[in-house]
Structures are given as C-alpha cells and as structure tokens.
Amino acid sequence: MTKLGIIGSGAIGAGIARRAVAAGHHVLIANSRGPESLAGLVGELDELDELGGDARAGTVAEAAGFGEIVVLAVPLSAYDTLPVDALDGTTVLSTGNYYPSRDGRIEDLDAVVTTTAEYEQALLPGAVIVKAFNNILAHHIPALARPSGAPDRSGLAIAGDAVDAKRAVSALVDTLGFEPVDAGSLAQSWRFEPESGAYTTIYVADLDTFAKDYLADTGAPLPAERLREILAASHRADVASRAF
Numbered sequence: 358m359t360k361l362g363i364i365g366s367g368a369i370g371a372g373i374a375r376r377a378v379a380a381g382h383h384v385l386i387a388n389s390r391g392p393e394s395l396a397g398l399v400g401e402l403d404e405l406d407e408l409g410g411d412a413r414a415g416t417v418a419e420a421a422g423f424g425e426i427v428v429l430a431v432p433l434s435a436y437d438t439l440p441v442d443a444l445d446g447t448t449v450l451s452t453g454n455y456y457p458s459r460d461g462r463i464e465d466l467d468a469v470v471t472t473t474a475e476y477e478q479a480l481l482p483g484a485v486i487v488k489a490f491n492n493i494l495a496h497h498i499p500a501l502a503r504p505s506g507a508p509d510r511s512g513l514a515i516a517g518d519a520v521d522a523k524r525a526v527s528a529l530v531d532t533l534g535f536e537p538v539d540a541g542s543l544a545q546s547w548r549f550e551p552e553s554g555a556y557t558t559i560y561v562a563d564l565d566t567f568a569k570d571y572l573a574d575t576g577a578p579l580p581a582e583r584l585r586e587i588l589a590a591s592h593r594a595d596v597a598s599r600a601f
C-alpha cells in the first residue's frame with residue numbers, strides 16, 4: 358500500500374483522503390491551519406480502516422516528505438508557498454486549476470503560453486508533476502468510484518511527462534476507484550482544464566439539476582472509452598476571457 362502525503366484538506370483533499378484510507382493506503386494530511394485543525398477529519402478517516410489504511414495529520418512539510426506520492430489539493434495561488442526542497446524527486450499528483458478570481462491573473466496562463474500543469478511544474482521544479490482529479494467535482498468522486506472490473510466504472514484523465522510517475526499515479530487512481538486514462542503530457546493537459554471539452558460536466562448526470570444546484574447532481578458514470586473520445590475532441594479554453 359502507498360504512503361500518501363496530502364496537502365490541502367478541503368473538498369478535494371478530504372475526498373481523496375477518504376478514498377485512500379478506505380483502499381488501505383497510509384495518509385498524512387496537512388492544511389494551512391495546522392494539524393490540530395484536522396482532528397475531526399482524522400477521526401472520520403480512522404473509521405474507514407477495514408483494509409488496514411490509516412490517517413494522521415501533520416504539517417505541510419511533513420506531508421511533503423511523507424509520501425511515495427504527494428497530492429496537492431490547494432488553490433493554485435498557494436503553490437509558491439509549498440516546500441520546494443521537500444518535494445524534490447517526489448511524484449506529485451496535482452489537482453489544481455486556474456481560477457483567476459481566486460488565484461489572481463497569471464499572464465502566461467491567460468496567453469495560453471503554458472498549461473496550468475506546466476506552470477505548476479515550473480513553480481516546483483524538482484517535483485514530478487502528474488495531473489489528475491482536477492476535472493471531477495469533489496462530490497462526484499465518492500459517487501462514481503467503483504472497484505476494478507465494475508461495469509459502470511468511470512475513467513479518469515491523467516497527464517504527465519515522466520513515465521514512472523504517471524504509472525504510479527495511474528496505479529493509485531485505480532485503487533481509488535477509477536480507470537486511469539492516459540491524456541498525454543503536461544503540455545497536453547489543457548484537454549481537461551476548465552472550460553475545455555473534458556472538464557467537470559462530463560461526469561454530470563443531469564445538466565438542468567446541475568445548473569440549479571450543482572451539488573444536487575448525482576453524477577453519471579463515464580466509461581474510459583468515452584473519456585478517450587472526449588479528450589481527443591476537446592478544445593483549448595480561451596483562458597484570457599475566463600470570468601471565474
């Protein structure tokens with residue numbers, strides 16, 4: 358089982374932590390407020406230990422140094438506060454997206470000179486960034502996770518430049534309940550960025566419900582083969598016009 362450091366304990370970080378402990382992995386989770394603030398979540402995670410998984414809280418530096426894989430589930434604006442040296446040589450599963458209203462405007466992303474994943478890689482040069490879980494809403498993760506071989510299992514896009522790191526993240530994603538789908542390199546990860554053709558609505562069950570109250574949408578399985586088609590047909594977003 359994998360040692361997983363998770364930085365960020367919000368919707369995505371906690372969602373991945375739940376799936377990871379339930380799958381038997383060893384999790385050390387951190388946030389910006391410190392380990393004490395995570396007592397409730399760790400108590401909840403401890404209830405999911407049937408397969409031998411466990412969780413504890415730590416500092417951001419401890420999470421960065423703990424994992425065979427480190428999950429980043431923080432806003433893009435927080436990436437430049439992360440401990441660069443501690444992540445040196447580490448496989449980093451990045452869930453980040455660029456939301457200008459939250460992260461501030463970033464010239465190279467607006468000008469589509471670079472993808473968000475490449476931008477993150479430049480901020481954390483020693484880390485080995487692999488992109489995943491950035492294009493699925495947090496509440497759709499538990500709703501759609503299925504064991505390997507289930508007929509209604511969904512695919513999940515994974516992009517990265519390093520073969521070994523991508524393989525490790527794919528194996529992790531498989532245990533978390535999704536069929537890994539190779540979406541190419543970090544440069545190609547625009548295919549599943551916000552407003553592309555393969556962002557979060559691909560997992561929506563009912564677009565009307567979703568439009569009224571996105572959290573009320575139950576999610577619909579998306580077979581890996583269909584995800585491959587959607588990724589192939591995706592379009593690059595006009596990032597400079599992004600209004601959220």
Ligand SMILES: NC(=O)c1ccc[n+]([C@@H]2O[C@H](COP(=O)([O-])OP(=O)(O)OC[C@H]3O[C@@H](n4cnc5c(N)ncnc54)[C@H](OP(=O)(O)O)[C@@H]3O)[C@@H](O)[C@H]2O)c1
Binds near residue numbers: 429432
């Ligand atoms: N929510 C979704 O459905 C969703 C889906 C796909 C991708 N994403 C992307 O995933 C990332 C995380 O999103 P989220 O919705 O999980 O965010 P969130 O609920 O707002 O949680 C963000 C987490 O990051 C932590 N954090 C912020 N700055 C930090 C720093 N400098 N050092 C350490 N921890 C820090 C926060 O700590 P505190 O708890 O102490 O404040 C919090 O735990 C974002 O890039 C988002 O765009 C989100």
